[in-house]
Amino acid sequence: PLVSMKEMLEKGKENHYAVGQFNLNNLEYTQAILQAAEEEKSPVILGVSEGAARYMGGFKVVVAMVEALIEEYGITVPVAIHLDHGSSYEACAKAIHAGFTSVMIDASALPLDENIAVTKKVVELAHFHGVSVEAELGRVGGQEDDLIVDDAEAMYAIPEECDRLVRETGVDCFAPALGSVHGPYKGEPNLGFDGMEEVMKLTGVPLVLHGGTGIPTKDIQRAISLGTAKINVNTENQINQTKAIREVLNNDLDVYDPRKYLGPGRDAIKETVIGKMREFGSSQKA
Ligand code: G3H
Ligand code: ZN
Numbered sequence: 001p002l003v004s005m006k007e008m009l010e011k012g013k014e015n016h017y018a019v020g021q022f023n024l025n026n027l028e029y030t031q032a033i034l035q036a037a038e039e040e041k042s043p044v045i046l047g048v049s050e051g052a053a054r055y056m057g058g059f060k061v062v063v064a065m066v067e068a069l070i071e072e073y074g075i076t077v078p079v080a081i082h083l084d085h086g087s088s089y090e091a092c093a094k095a096i097h098a099g100f101t102s103v104m105i106d107a108s109a110l111p112l113d114e115n116i117a118v119t120k121k122v123v124e125l126a127h128f129h130g131v132s133v134e135a136e137l138g139r140v141g142g143q144e145d146d147l148i149v150d151d152a153e154a155m156y157a158i159p160e161e162c163d164r165l166v167r168e169t170g171v172d173c174f175a176p177a178l179g180s181v182h183g184p185y186k187g188e189p190n191l192g193f194d195g196m197e198e199v200m201k202l203t204g205v206p207l208v209l210h211g212g213t214g215i216p217t218k219d220i221q222r223a224i225s226l227g228t229a230k231i232n233v234n235t236e237n238q239i240n241q242t243k244a245i246r247e248v249l250n251n252d253l254d255v256y257d258p259r260k261y262l263g264p265g266r267d268a269i270k271e272t273v274i275g276k277m278r279e280f281g282s283s284q285k286a
Contacts, residue, residue: 017281138177
């Protein structure tokens with residue numbers, strides 16, 4: 001069931017639901033997310049940032065872990081292993097050669113022409129290997145691992161530029177930054193739905209919404225109705241996992257077996273992911 005994102009996102013776009021990308025931080029995340037997907041009969045995207053891959057021991061370790069769990073758990077739903085916010089052609093190439101089935105090249109900090117040039121190179125290599133590609137224009141605010149974008153740098157994507165990038169590169173899906181933020185929002189998010197509609201009309205590819213944590217359900221539904229077929233969630237799992245672990249540690253000052261607190265943390269991730277799959281409409285779609 002290890003596949004690229006291409007088919008699952010096209011199906012999502014066609015049938016008006018979004019597939020969740022849930023980021024991996026360690027073994028427990030991988031277990032929880034795969035089990036949630038299988039129970040919900042939902043396609044799923046395992047997002048891996050370069051920082052998280054480094055933490056887990058590298059791209060090859062991640063692929064081996066995912067493949068082993070898929071086998072041990074008897075996972076039947078479609079699963080993609082996706083490099084999240086790949087920072088360079090080299091990083092994408094390394095992930096592809098390690099067995100990732102999908103990559104994001106995030107050259108959104110570069111001028112448009114350079115973004116297009118590097119994205120095109122990644123698409124060439126990726127498609128040769130049957131791997132799907134996501135690109136970004138504009139800048140998602142907030143912080144995710146090594147990627148920090150302050151308020152002044154956060155930018156709304158310009159639809160005409162998005163159209164050019166998608167047409168010239170042949171990416172499989174596209175993330176126009178339209179006001180979403182990594183990490184918790186300060187107040188209500190202010191998503192650029194007009195821009196989203198415009199980008200959808202111009203490009204026709206499945207759209208990606210980053211910064212899924214803290215977006216109200218009505219905005220999620222509106223984004224999906226405008227062609228968003230992939231929604232990324234990381235922080236919400238981290239918050240709920242940490243809350244569960246903190247509760248165990250606070251309630252039992254003598255506990256020292258990590259399984260006694262990492263287990264409940266894992267349950268919290270699974271429950272969070274199941275909730276998102278239902279909210280995004282991907283449950284029972286595998
Ligand atoms: O690329 C990952 C996502 O955009 C995660 O955003 O941590 O705010 O849920 P989040
Ligand atoms: Zn992101």
